[in-house]
Amino acid sequence: MADKKKVQKQEVDVVEKAKGIWEDYNKPISYIGSAIILLFAVWLIYKYMFKVPEQEKADTEVFVTQKYFTDFTNATDSAKLMMAARVLNGDGRNPGALKIINKYSGTPAANLCEYYAGACYLQLGQFAKSIRYLKDFDANGATQIQSRAFGMMGDASAELNKNDDALDYYKKAANVNTKDDYTSSEFLFRAALFAQSIGKTKDAIDMFKKIKTDYPLTERAADVDRYLARLGDFSE
Secondary structure, three states: OOOHHHHHHHHHHHHHHHHHHHHHHHHHHHHHHHHHHHHHHHHHHHHHHHHHHHHHHHHHHHHHHHHHHHHHHHHHHHHHHHHHHHHHHHHOOOHHHHHHHHHOOHHHHHHHHHHHHHHHHHHOHHHHHHHHHHHHHOOOOOHHHHHHHHHHHHHHHHHHHHHHHHHHHHHHHOOOOOOOOOHHHHHHHHHHHHHHOOHHHHHHHHHHHHHHHHHOOOHHHHHHHHHHHOOOOOOO
């Protein structure tokens, strides 16, 4: 019986303590709860009244730019400069990549235009701008696109005589997805050729050998022995 009364007293004490805590902290807890609800409501309003409509507008406006970029990639060398300018600046009726980047920053459309701008500035010989836009581009897991972006950054860096940066970007392009034999072997081959051209013979030999070892069935692997022989390496 005494034990039962003791338990009951403990329960009463716990309840009283809980009441005391609530009385002391109910206002701060209410304020915090209200603030969380308010923030959530603001986020919903922002998302559905501003962010989603903004993305939809960006997706609509980028459509023409995408078409122009396809035309740019397929254009002859003589037409590429004109098409690059159209991709970047639009056609007078439709905005180009630069305006979409500025107007819809943070949207998938603007991100895609970072890639377009980087590719076009590379073609136009504005290499620092090309690197800047490609650095801001996020491929979101599309490994072949990311490899191309790194490859273009390598090309732009090489044009700026930033040889270490260029070689690093070529290597990154080769290592984005090592299971993609074609893309990885192509950029590894480009990295090896570039290393050879700047006098980094050992790096070039190592990368040529890596192509033979890791990508033996690719077209580039068939060319490796010839380049190794030129570099004085005849090992199998």
